Amino acid sequence: MISQQQMKxxxxxxxxxxxxxxxxxxxxxxxDDATVEDPVGSPLKSGRKAIAEFYAxxxxxxxxxxxxxxxxxxxxxxxxxxxxxxxxxxQGDKTARAVIRVIDVMTxxxxxxxxxxxxxxxxxxxxxxxxx
Amino acid sequence: MISQQQMKxxxxxxxxxxxxxxxxxxxxxxxDDATVEDPVGSPLKSGRKAIAEFYAxxxxxxxxxxxxxxxxxxxxxxxxxxxxxxxxxxQGDKTARAVIRVIDVMTxxxxxxxxxxxxxxxxxxxxxxxxx
Numbered sequence: 001m002i003s004q005q006q007m008k009x010x011x012x013x014x015x016x017x018x019x020x021x022x023x024x025x026x027x028x029x030x031x032d033d034a035t036v037e038d039p040v041g042s043p044l045k046s047g048r049k050a051i052a053e054f055y056a057x058x059x060x061x062x063x064x065x066x067x068x069x070x071x072x073x074x075x076x077x078x079x080x081x082x083x084x085x086x087x088x089x090x091q092g093d094k095t096a097r098a099v100i101r102v103i104d105v106m107t108x109x110x111x112x113x114x115x116x117x118x119x120x121x122x123x124x125x126x127x128x129x130x131x132x
Numbered sequence: 133m134i135s136q137q138q139m140k141x142x143x144x145x146x147x148x149x150x151x152x153x154x155x156x157x158x159x160x161x162x163x164d165d166a167t168v169e170d171p172v173g174s175p176l177k178s179g180r181k182a183i184a185e186f187y188a189x190x191x192x193x194x195x196x197x198x199x200x201x202x203x204x205x206x207x208x209x210x211x212x213x214x215x216x217x218x219x220x221x222x223q224g225d226k227t228a229r230a231v232i233r234v235i236d237v238m239t240x241x242x243x244x245x246x247x248x249x250x251x252x253x254x255x256x257x258x259x260x261x262x263x264x
Contacts, residue, residue: 004254004255004256005256008256039206039207039208040206040207040208040210041206041207041208041209041210042207068200068201068214069200069201069214069233070233070257072214072233072234072235072252072253072254072257073252073253073254073255073256073257074171074172074173074252074253074254075171075172075173075174075254075255076172076173077173078172078173078252079252079254080212080214080235080237080252081235082200082201082204082212082214082235084201101201101202101204102204103204103212103213103214103235103237105212105235105237105252120204120205120206120210120211120212120237121204121205121206122136122204122205122206122207122211123136123205123207124136124137124140124205125202125204125205
């Protein structure tokens, strides 16, 4: 079974790859037949192709991920982390900073790849911080 | 379906009931046939009786829960929160403060009760802060 340390390193690698706008590196963290449910309650995206399309779109927004607390492991093959997504939103002719507060839960396969990701955030977890 | 606000209020009520050492109030937040997996990777505790025994034991440790970041909702019937469990551990003839870093994921039934709780924390999420 994958170690706690390996899981936490993969979660951190996910944050880092997102923040350097590296879709290939994000997708490489996933297993071929992985599923993504982002947000929880929305239809599953299944397989590398659908997942790559999802991140290519998400990353275009200029979003950056910032851990809100240390990554948590488990006594099994899953880990979880709370983070803030910081992004720019068009607001009239200005740009507003916004934040979405998220918790991601990943499960891992034996090779150490994400077999599933579920992102917990709802409409009330999004906050516009003001125009700049 | 239960609203985002109702879910977050129930999560906060859980933290508050734990911190005032009120096992009955914690158990009242759960559905009759609810399951608890704490930590994730351990056997499920099923039903109110098993859940009440679990919390009666957990609460005896003098643990206190402190949110590490705002509670997250979802676009479905689940919510998640990152918190620190602060507790006293016997260490020789002294007591040491310790922290366990946890993320709880709850799913809700239509009545607004927890139908399941999963607590993500592993051995590496426990830290002894020093004797006092």
